[in-house]
Amino acid sequence: MKNLKIINHPLVEHYLSIMRDKSTGQVEFKNSLDKISYLLAAEAYSTSGLENKAVNTPFKKINGKKVKDKIIILPILRAGLGLTKGFIDLYPEAVTSHIGIYRDEESLKPVKYYFRFPKFKDKSDLNVIILDPMIATGGSVIFTIEYLLNMGIRKIRVASLLCAPEGINAINNRFNKSEKRFIEIITCALDERLNEKGYIVPGLGDAGDRMFGT
Template identity: 40%
Template sequence: MSKVVVMEHPLIQHKIGIMRREDTSTKEFRALASEVAMLICYEATRNLPLTDIKIKTPLVETTTKEIAGKKLCIVPILRAGLHMADGILNLIPNAKVGHIGLYRDEETLQPVEYFYKLPSDAKEREIYVVDPMLATGGSAISAINQLKARGITKITFLC
């Protein structure tokens, strides 16, 4: 299933505009990347299934919702994706984290993997690959293809 969703929310557009400015500091860029990732994650997780659970409040027992058995894994493409992962982990602190390291071969201009580490149960998880850098899409395609080659099927790319 291939689906591209372009998020044109005013807050996302505003923050991306600040990130792109020449005079944006590294510290500000990192904070903005984290904030944009949270906003994108909010939309990307919209359809996660929920289940009812019983809880006890200080006053009464009641029923509430929780994410239904979905195991999530955030996989930043190193290093730029790390700031996005931080933002997403603010929303989903129990998600596991993996990493894919890529660099571009200057002769072939193709991505080359130099690091790959995912949780041992990654095949059972919904994977969110994150990278704020999307020029040709080469790194994103390479990372997703590497995941698929290792038997992972539930992949969402956030950029």
């Protein structure tokens, strides 16, 4: 899966194991997610466009760099909010937008109930990173990507905690059949499968419920 980047880092494995444990409480679960979000953010930001910037060091003037892209992080409510801390702390200039989608428990299809996004006349420098901790069927992510593409946005990446093969395959089949439209997914783990209820196995349960306690 050439579009899938799995982060190989001992701290990711450490904190992800804590989150997978069903005995882990809400506070420890959320703290572990916050820490992982920094590692996800560092990888997601790694392809950001740069431009030259003159820098005066204490000894001489040099050619430095600064981020050129207008970076927008787009958490899918509500669980996507859990990944925002690392992204905001690492690059506070990033704009935070929101899209509200829930999965119908019977059809497993996404239903949109909220969308807030800044207005830009020029979208060529927009770099949108979708945040969704659990890519199960991929329905919510596909819905969001299509929404962004229809707005004229072309630079789109997805950051997640866990993925199921079914969700990755669905995204590939919809968007990654040609190099002209390529969506990269950054994740901490690719799990085995979905169960009959559409949950990731082995997974970690419902990320939103465990994060917010409801």
